[in-house]
Amino acid sequence: MQSGFSTKRVIIGPDGFKKVVDIASPNKVGLPNGQIDSTELAEIKPGNSFEIKDTVYYVLNCDTYDYVMHYLKRKTQVVYPKEGAYILMRLDVFPGKRVGEAGTGSGAFTLCLSRAVGPQGQVYTYEQREDFYKLAEKNLKNFLEFDNVIMYNKSIEEGIQERDLDAFFLDVREPWEVIQIVREALKPAGHLGIIVPTTNQVSQTLISLEKNSFYISEVVEIMMRKYKLVPERLRPKDLMVGHTGYLIFARKLGE
Structure with missing residues (x-):
């Protein structure tokens, strides 16, 4: 694409x-x-x-930020830049990496992954809902720089075709149900990142990660406060970007 x-x-x-x-x-x-x-x-x-x-x-x-925040059409909450950049760092995504993702949603973070892995890398993204898949496909065609994204209109509960992936990112409703499936797709010591909106989802995911032999490295929430662009009266804006999701990071242990 x-x-x-x-x-x-x-x-x-x-x-x-x-x-x-x-x-x-x-x-x-x-x-x-x-x-x-x-x-x-x-x-x-x-x-x-x-x-x-x-x-x-x-x-x-x-740039990617303005496209995602001011142009990209969405039917879902997207992975915002304040989380996206941190996820890329924690998953150790850089040019040449092979990375998986589910679900695609509106395709915002898929674009970030594509830019990060570059022309020598590959992104494999899975989206179960056909309407989301078609929207993401259109959004990606509007801005992709590299021909390095393969899209699947299917749930990863049906299986992940790829093996020995360097990293995988999960943005699905019940990630604890597919941890074993993702594990099979990751290479040894591969990185896994997960985003969920509620604390009870975090708890269930942590239990599943432990059962499936993952080293849990971090659970984190990122908030962002912007400032008014007035040099004479520099102070924070009245509203800030607070909770948008909890991030969970882990690495595969064993074979």
Whole structure:
């Protein structure tokens, strides 16, 4: 699966305005005080500006963060950047790795895995629900840089085709039910990451990990507090990003 991720652009303007658009789609791009044609927008090099009614806007390349947070269509809660970057580190994901994932959901974290393993790596992602699968497929085609993702429209309860994976990430309702199946797909000492929204799910998952000979390295919750971008009155924003999920990390023991 491969696509032209380079057709996405970010438009930024006064008062925190931000909009992600696809310059490959012929249309009028709506702005707070007017419009610009997407073909005209395509002629503006990233980093440069344009003006509409005395208002200056800048054009930037779209990065993974802006695509996931401001463009990607979703029917599920996604793995947010504050968790995503930490998961990649804890699973030791880097170029050339072979990584599995279930479920795909809307495909947000699949994109992160694809970028992390690079063109020499491979991502295998499983999604049981057909509507989620089709949405994720569209989201991935809109932004994938590398042809390194294989998608399955099936539950991993039916089995994981791959073996000797370097790492696996689980984002399913009852992860404790599939720990043994994931274990069979991992190489010795392979990394496993799991995200769940409630503490009782954490408890059930820990019990299953112990029964299936995993070393449990960590259970963690990540919170994030942003600051208002006013140098003269620098202080935290009134609202912060609190709980979005509990992360569990483990490694396979034995053969």
